[in-house]
Amino acid sequence: MSQLQKHxxxxxxxxxxxxxxxxxxxxxxxxxxxxxxxPVALALALVAAGLGAVWLxxxxxxxxxxxxxxxxxxxxxxxxxxxxxxxxxGGAALWRPALLPAAAxxxxxxVFCQGRILYxxxxxxxxxxxxxxxxxxxxxxxxxxxxxxxFAAGPLPLSWFALALVLxxxxxxxxxxxxxxxxxxxxxxxxxxxGTVGPLLLVLVASEVAGAPQLAGAVALGTGLWLKFAxxxxxxxxxxxxxxxxxxxxxxxxxxx
Numbered sequence: 724m725s726q727l728q729k730h731x732x733x734x735x736x737x738x739x740x741x742x743x744x745x746x747x748x749x750x751x752x753x754x755x756x757x758x759x760x761x762p763v764a765l766a767l768a769l770v771a772a773g774l775g776a777v778w779l780x781x782x783x784x785x786x787x788x789x790x791x792x793x794x795x796x797x798x799x800x801x802x803x804x805x806x807x808x809x810x811x812x813g814g815a816a817l818w819r820p821a822l823l824p825a826a827a828x829x830x831x832x833x834v835f836c837q838g839r840i841l842y843x844x845x846x847x848x849x850x851x852x853x854x855x856x857x858x859x860x861x862x863x864x865x866x867x868x869x870x871x872x873x874f875a876a877g878p879l880p881l882s883w884f885a886l887a888l889v890l891x892x893x894x895x896x897x898x899x900x901x902x903x904x905x906x907x908x909x910x911x912x913x914x915x916x917x918g919t920v921g922p923l924l925l926v927l928v929a930s931e932v933a934g935a936p937q938l939a940g941a942v943a944l945g946t947g948l949w950l951k952f953a954x955x956x957x958x959x960x961x962x963x964x965x966x967x968x969x970x971x972x973x974x975x976x977x978x979x980x
Contacts (some may be wrong), residue, residue, distance in 0.1 A: 736955035737776035739837055740948045743859065745769030746830035747867020747887075749813055753827035755871060755880035760817045762874045763826070766867070767813045770833070774806060798843055802836035809833050834863040841954075849958040852902035854894070859951075861887070861894035866947040869922070869940035876929065876936035884936075885926050888943060892919045895950070906957040910950040918946025 749766040794800045812826035838856035845851045868884040892915055899911055922939035929935045 731955060731959065733952070733956060734776040734779055736952045738773040739859065739951045739955055740773065741769045741776070742773030743834050743837060743863035743951065744866040744870060744944065744948070745771075745773065746809070746834045747863040747865065748870050749809070749823075749830040749867070750827045750864060751868045751871035751880065751883060751887075753823040755868075755875065755877075755883045759874070760820075762871055763813055763816055763823070765870075766830070767810060770806060770809060770830075798836050798839040802833060802840060805829055805832040805836055831860070834860050837863075846961050847959050849902050849904045849907070849954065849960065852898060854898040854901045855954075858891075858894045858898040861891040862947045862951060865891040866944050869943035869947075872936045872940035881926050881929055881936060884940065884943070885923060888919050888922055891947065904958040904960075907950070907953055910946070910953045914946045914950050918943050 745766040745768070748762055748769065752762040752766065794804060808829040809826060809832075812822055812829050816822040816826045835856065838859035841850040841855050841859065842853065849855075865884075865887040868880070868887040871880055872884060895911055895914055899907070922943045925932070925935040925939035925942075929939070
């Protein structure tokens with residue numbers, strides 16, 4: 724009988740939620756150029772907060788340094804190395820905006836590693852579907868693009884936001900078909916009906932309705948965060964064990980039980 728995994732709780736989910744949003748915001752800042760350094764600073768703060776939440780989950784805090792020692796076998800190590808590059812390039816971009824594209828590439832590598840961390844958990848059906856990687860990346864792009872609208876809502880940020888919404892909806896549809904989970908039905912429906920259709924309609928009237936871009940971004944962000952929280956904490960049921968053949972006492976080697 725399967726049961727929810729108990730190793731990752733809401734603190735682990737915050738890494739995917741805050742870290743993904745921060746990385747997506749850095750990418751949006753590089754592509755759509757929201758005004759000033761504030762989006763970059765917020766992106767750095769969000770990723771730091773997400774990683775800090777995971778650190779709080781560790782029983783022996785100093786063991787967190789061990790995460791840097793397995794780059795050839797561990798996606799967590801690769802995520803940590805991508806985070807270091809993200810902080811270095813993003814911090815430098817506060818003073819040299821020309822480094823924003825490099826920081827965005829580090830952000831993309833960071834969320835890709837997050838998706839691969841889930842995919843590597845083969846004992847959890849909701850995570851081991853290959854489509855989960857694109858879902859995590861696409862959701863992060865949409866969440867970050869939505870948050871970026873709080874800083875700038877011109878044609879370019881709005882266009883990137885709309886594209887990210889469509890990509891996230893497609894990624895969710897593919898994932899839901901490959902790995903259906905009851906715990907994700909309500910968040911997934913909300914993501915499509917409220918978090919995708921609603922914001923896209925608001926984008927269409929953005930030039931006519933004051934506050935429409937900001938509302939669209941907030942709705943897209945909230946529904947995406949809910950889906951990620953449910954994916955990490957509520958849909959994470961272990962498969963359990965399957966024994967197609969049971970040993971029989973006294974049976975000869977190679978004989979059927």
